[in-house]
Amino acid sequence: MRKIIFVSLVIAVCWFAADCAHAAELNIPKDAVAGQPLTINGSGTLYLIGPGQVIKREFKSGSVEIKGEELRSAGRWIAAVHGDGNQSQVFWVKAGKPENLNFLARPSRVPVAKPNVISGVTFVFDKYQNMVVDPIPVNFNLSVGGSSNSKNVTSRDGIAWTNSNSAPKAGAAQFVASVGDTQVHRVVQQVASDPCNLRMHISGRTGNRIIVETDPIRDCSGNPVPDGTIVTFIQTDNTGKSTVDARIKKDTARAELPAADNGTITVAAGVVLGNELHVGGK
Amino acid sequence: MKLARMLVLTAGVLLAISGAVPLMKRLLADTKPAVQLNVKNAQPREVEDVTQNSVLRDYTLAWQAIGTSLANNTLQPLNENFSGFALDKLTQRVKDQKQQGITTKIIDRGHNVEAIFYSPDGSAIELKDTASIETQVLDGGTVIHSDQAQIHYYAIMTGAEDRWKVRVLESAQQ
Secondary structure (H helix, E strand, O other), rough: OOOHHHHHHHHHHHHHHHHHHHHHHOOOOEEEEEOEEEEOOOOEEEEEEEEEEEEEEEEEEOOEEEOOOOOOOOOEEEEEEOOOOOOOEEEEOOOOOEEEEEEEEEEEEEEEOOOOOOEEEEEEEOOOOOOOOOEEEEEEEEEEOOOEEEEEEOEEOEEEEEEOOOOOEEEEEEEEEEEOOOOEEEEEEEEEEEEEEEOEEEEEEOOOOEEEEEEOEEEEEEEEEEEEEEOEEEEOOOOOOEEEEEEOOOOOOOEEEOOEEEEEEEEEOOOOEEEEEEOOOO | OOHHHHHHHHHHHHHHHHHHHHHHHHHEEEEOOOEEEEEOOEOOOOOOHHHHHHHHHHHHHHHHHHHHHHHHHHHHHHHEEHHHHHHHHHHHHHHHHHHEEEEEEEEEEEEEEEEEEEHHHHOOEEEEEEEEEEEEEEEEEEEEEEEEEEEEEEEEEOOOOOOEEEEEEEEEEE
């Protein structure tokens, strides 16, 4: 009988101790969100140690209220109370709703009509620059000259990315990443690609010099190759080789070369070769 | 005479020990953590060997900097290894700690890191880190919290002038 009473007493004491210990735990909401207020009950001094901030408060009338704008960092927090009974507890604060996007659009200048040359990478953050790791639908839109290409991508671990072809038309393409009402714009300059059908002709003669000029230089999609692009004219004859690097000006490039008795003139822009002309001859 | 020599010698040894102990403690606190990096699952671009080595070196240095900064409330190690939001947040944490008289000791038991994203242009890399960390928070000399846990982190590193810097570092509940 004594044994039963003793065992019962021990169980009761353990139960009470466990209950007391449980009562001493800090009751912090499990679904705390950055930017939303939080109330913690206790007595003594409260320490909240977060990834990007530390808050220290004295409990007044048994509770401390942390304002939404004070609870800015998402991640692992430590709550510790130092007073009559010292307790501490780890709790988690989730990122708020997506409100900021970091958008990397590459490259800033790209030739037209090339497959998968434009990449867009978006990092999704909340109002307080916490990365939102939950999946979020992100829209990418690339538009130039009235045509647009749109893609929806769901972010993963805070990142959404896409690859896109450049449009056949040259111009400043607007590349936009958006989540809800948040939009970030980037400009990708789409420029003419390599020249297509590079052709030249003799456009005149002055004394013992000849003038060669190209036809308007365009890429294979019909976009004019930008002014300033170098076009190289080479004349080879029995006296040697003459080379002129000329820049495209108003769609064409021209050069003056010595008039040869029997020579060959070639033209090239970058890796593209144009036609050949034979001049002189006996 | 012999006794006096012994006393002087003992005093010298004690003096050396008293100087060496804090130094050893400091050295241990500044020890680089063990970091293992797996880049096999990085998307959409494959991580080059040189990049892998650099990221591993700089992520390790970043964690060493966190340990030193939070233990001593100094900003210099952070400035060398962090940028952007991560630097802003850690700087604020150190400033708050300093203001409240708090220090945090981190005993880093190692990191298991996986590269999960490497940007097409090679300018940014995202890492998923499972870290074993022992944390001790002190107010003055009083320990107010102590725990040991496996913590999951997301880190985004971007190429800086001569190294990779941690731009985002965020712990997440799994």
